[in-house]
Amino acid sequence: MPKVLIISDSHGLTDEVQAIKERHADEVDIMIHCGDSELAYDAEPMHGYYKVQGNCDMDNRYPEEVSIDVGNVSIFATHGHLHNVKSTLMPLSYRADELGASIICFGHSHTAAAEKVKDKLFINPGSIRLPRGRDEKTYATLYWEEPSEATIEFYSDQGIIIPDMTVDVDLTAEE
Numbered sequence: 001m002p003k004v005l006i007i008s009d010s011h012g013l014t015d016e017v018q019a020i021k022e023r024h025a026d027e028v029d030i031m032i033h034c035g036d037s038e039l040a041y042d043a044e045p046m047h048g049y050y051k052v053q054g055n056c057d058m059d060n061r062y063p064e065e066v067s068i069d070v071g072n073v074s075i076f077a078t079h080g081h082l083h084n085v086k087s088t089l090m091p092l093s094y095r096a097d098e099l100g101a102s103i104i105c106f107g108h109s110h111t112a113a114a115e116k117v118k119d120k121l122f123i124n125p126g127s128i129r130l131p132r133g134r135d136e137k138t139y140a141t142l143y144w145e146e147p148s149e150a151t152i153e154f155y156s157d158q159g160i161i162i163p164d165m166t167v168d169v170d171l172t173a174e175e
Contacts, residue, residue, distance in 0.1 A: 002071035003027060003143035007049075008034035008079070008107025009127035011056065016128055016157055017045040020139055023159050028141065029070055034107035034125065035062070035079030054079035054107065067099045071144070073171065076101035080108035080124075089115075089122055096120055102171065103142070112138040114152040114167040118174045121150065128157040136162055148172040 005028045010017050017039075021031060025048075035054025039046055041061035053062030057079075065078040076096045083091040086109050096104050103121045111133045112126025126138035137157035144150035154165035 001143055001145055002029050002073075003141060004029065004070060004075065004105075005031040005139070005141055006034065006077075006105050006123055006125040007032070007128060007139040008105075008125050009036045009054070009110050009129060010038075011036055011127070011129040012038040013129055014039065014043070014045045020128070020157070020159070021045065021048060024141065030068060032066075032068070032075070032077045032105050034077055034105055035081075036107060050077060052078050055081040065095075067101060073103055073144070074099065074101040075103045075105060077105040080106035085109055085124075089117065092122065093117070093120055112136075112140070112154050112165065114140070114154075114169075116169045121152075121169060121171065123152055126154070138162065138165075144171060 005024045031049045033049040033051040035052045036056045038056050041059045050066045068075045076099050092104050105123050110127035114123045125140040128137045131137050138154050140154050142152050148171045150169050150171050152167040154162045
């Protein structure tokens, strides 16, 4: 069962990013940081993450986006500021089409959410520094049984699952 850790908008936090990485290191296949870490690309807490540049990241070594194949799915990760995510998910959807991705991970809005729209799963892990819409500082994991059943779990920055945010989706059905 493939499993992915997704974090975003940590805005300068180092110990927390490191702790989350260490907490889940033995249970995930990949880790994604969706930008605005405000850390150097090669900073120790960022080692092991697929990472992208957010609007607050000044290190130009970060790519604007990454595309990752995990198991039977393709994941597209970006921060979201270049795709107008605070207004619409359409530009993200179009870019995912170009990349052949069915799962899109992004940040920027600091709002934790997971939503299946037609054949795509959009995941924003929220922020472990400055959350919006909820009190909890959040990050997420995604795991799935091939070929179709996926679960997104949101955690507080302390590693506690937030049960009312858990989302189960069928990756093969259009919704």
